Amino acid sequence: MADEPAQMSEEQIQLANQLFDLARAGETEQLAAYIDAGAPLEMHNAxxxxxxxxxxxxxxxETVAMLIGKGADLEAENNRGQRALTCAVFKQDVESATHLLNAGADPDAGTPSARATAQMFGFTGIDGFPTAQ
Structure with missing residues (x-):
C-alpha cells in the first residue's frame, strides 16, 4: 500500500503562498532566510x-541568482512545460536569463524552449542568443 501524501494545514498553505509571493516580489533576503530555515527549495505551487x-x-x-546559488533545479518545469529560462526570456529579463545561462540552463529545453521563445518575441539581449547551436 502506497503512502498517502501528507495534507497541509491551513497555516502551512498560507506560509507556502507567502513564500511564492516573496519569490514573485524579489524579496531575496526574506526568501533566503526561509530556505535556510528549512523551507523546501523545490516547492511547487498549484x-x-x-x-x-x-x-x-x-x-x-537577485532572487534568481540566490536560488541558483542554493542549488535550485534549473530545468524544473511547471504544469505547462515552461522553465525559468523561458520565463526570463519571455519577459526580456537579460540579467535573469544571463544568470540562468551561466549556471547551465538549457536554452533548448522545455515547451516552448527559451530559444523558441526568443525567436518568437525577438529577444536578442544576450550575445549569440537565440542563434541555434
Missing part, C-alpha cells in the same frame, strides 16, 4: 511553478 520560475518570470534577478 501551477507547478517553483520559486525560480516565479522569480524569473517576475523580473527578480
Amino acid at each position: 501551477n507547478g511553478d517553483t520559486f525560480l520560475i516565479l522569480a524569473a518570470y517576475n523580473g527578480a534577478p
Whole structure:
C-alpha cells in the first residue's frame, strides 16, 4: 500500500503562498532566510511553478541568482512545460536569463524552449542568443 501524501494545514498553505509571493516580489533576503530555515527549495505551487520560475518570470534577478546559488533545479518545469529560462526570456529579463545561462540552463529545453521563445518575441539581449547551436 502506497503512502498517502501528507495534507497541509491551513497555516502551512498560507506560509507556502507567502513564500511564492516573496519569490514573485524579489524579496531575496526574506526568501533566503526561509530556505535556510528549512523551507523546501523545490516547492511547487498549484501551477507547478517553483520559486525560480516565479522569480524569473517576475523580473527578480537577485532572487534568481540566490536560488541558483542554493542549488535550485534549473530545468524544473511547471504544469505547462515552461522553465525559468523561458520565463526570463519571455519577459526580456537579460540579467535573469544571463544568470540562468551561466549556471547551465538549457536554452533548448522545455515547451516552448527559451530559444523558441526568443525567436518568437525577438529577444536578442544576450550575445549569440537565440542563434541555434
